Amino acid sequence: RIVMGVESSCDETGVGLVRLHDDGTVELLADEVASSVAEHARFGGVVPEVASRAHLEAMVPTVHRAFDTAGLRMSDVSAVAVTAGPGLAGALLVGLSAAKAYAAALDVPLYGVNHLAGHIAVDTLQHGPLPAPSLALLVSGGHTQLLRVDDIAGKITEIGSTVDDAAGEAYDKVARVLDLPYPGGPPIDRAAREGAPDAIAFPRGMTGPRDAAYDFSFSGLKTAVARWVEAAQARGEDVPVADVAASFQEAVADVLTAKAVRAATESGIGTLVISGGVAANSRLAALAAQRCADAGIELRIPRPRLCTDNGAMIAALGAHLVSAGCAPSALEVSADPALPVSTISL
Numbered sequence: 001r002i003v004m005g006v007e008s009s010c011d012e013t014g015v016g017l018v019r020l021h022d023d024g025t026v027e028l029l030a031d032e033v034a035s036s037v038a039e040h041a042r043f044g045g046v047v048p049e050v051a052s053r054a055h056l057e058a059m060v061p062t063v064h065r066a067f068d069t070a071g072l073r074m075s076d077v078s079a080v081a082v083t084a085g086p087g088l089a090g091a092l093l094v095g096l097s098a099a100k101a102y103a104a105a106l107d108v109p110l111y112g113v114n115h116l117a118g119h120i121a122v123d124t125l126q127h128g129p130l131p132a133p134s135l136a137l138l139v140s141g142g143h144t145q146l147l148r149v150d151d152i153a154g155k156i157t158e159i160g161s162t163v164d165d166a167a168g169e170a171y172d173k174v175a176r177v178l179d180l181p182y183p184g185g186p187p188i189d190r191a192a193r194e195g196a197p198d199a200i201a202f203p204r205g206m207t208g209p210r211d212a213a214y215d216f217s218f219s220g221l222k223t224a225v226a227r228w229v230e231a232a233q234a235r236g237e238d239v240p241v242a243d244v245a246a247s248f249q250e251a252v253a254d255v256l257t258a259k260a261v262r263a264a265t266e267s268g269i270g271t272l273v274i275s276g277g278v279a280a281n282s283r284l285a286a287l288a289a290q291r292c293a294d295a296g297i298e299l300r301i302p303r304p305r306l307c308t309d310n311g312a313m314i315a316a317l318g319a320h321l322v323s324a325g326c327a328p329s330a331l332e333v334s335a336d337p338a339l340p341v342s343t344i345s346l
């Protein structure tokens with residue numbers, strides 16, 4: 001069975017096609033993404049109206065590219081999955097409307113699904129079925145959460161989250177302070193390779209004895225970086241961009257991996273999945289690999305292309321819902337910009 005996935009929650013128009021095999025494994029056939037990120041770069045963040053219009057223009061061509069790549073015809077599709085939330089309301093509506101039209105025209109079931117659960121489900125395309133339970137560290141532009149995943153199609157429970165900024169948001173804000181382009185993750189990752197991670201001792205938020213063990217905070221770190229850079233500029237010094245980037249990145253990776261490994265160990269869970277855009281970070285992957293090996297935890301991180309927003313993640317989640325025999329959504333299903341991760345499909 002072929003499942004089509006449509007993603008439009010932020011600034012990527014994504015269309016994925018996967019094959020659901022009889023044994024429940026899911027195979028990636030096409031993953032086409034059109035991004036409007038360049039149009040947002042000069043604003044330093046995503047402009048909702050610009051994103052919605054870009055989705056409108058890109059949606060149909062992206063669908064056709066996906067079918068061309070996979071060598072499939074639309075009549076081969078047996079279900080359509082689409083991001084119903086969380087995300088930007090106008091952006092979500094474009095994908096949802098398109099997916100409804102395809103599902104109705106092809107007379108196949110529609111699954112309105114959770115974008116965050118999709119970020120986790122995508123890992124099965126690369127590493128096969130998720131052991132139950134698994135622990136997921138979801139680190140993206142809008143979210144930073146530790147999740148217990150008992151069943152990717154049925155039960156996801158939040159055990160911790162950021163109390164302020166998301167990890168990706170901190171990357172984007174620190175990039176701005178360092179005069180690096182938006183989105184900030186990739187340029188900071190690159191700059192950090194030339195710097196020393198121990199050059200500057202930036203704070204590790206929420207790691208005090210009284211702090212919640214599985215929650216995160218990144219706004220203090222972001223402010224500390226901004227203060228440090230301002231102080232250097234006030235002294236008339238050149239800002240050592242590589243050292244600041246490396247030291248900031250180290251603080252983020254340190255806290256994320258320490259808490260994830262601790263949560264896995266304390267809950268007796270043997271598999272950690274790290275996903276979402278920030279999971280593309282090279283230092284996070286390296287430190288997680290080291291700490292998981294020390295703790296005897298299996299680590300799974302999808303390749304960078306699958307970590308950032310795409311349609312394949314939505315198709316993968318849709319395939320798992322089909323495989324589990326979950327009820328499809330009504331054709332009237334609406335977008336929910338604040339959909340909680342525990343609601344996997346609507």
Ligand code: ATP
Pocket residue numbers: 009010086087115116139140141142143167168169171172183184185186189276277278279280281282307308309
């Ligand atoms: P959400 O999934 O929470 O709705 P989103 O979809 O906008 O948010 P993603 O596309 O999953 O987020 O991730 C985008 C974020 O990932 C951006 O903040 C970006 O800076 C960050 N990012 C991308 N690549 C890297 C990298 N190599 N290192 C660190 N951060 C990165």
Ligand code: MG
Pocket residue numbers: 010011012037309
């Ligand atoms: Mg994006």
Ligand code: FE
Pocket residue numbers: 115119140141276277308309
């Ligand atoms: Fe995302």
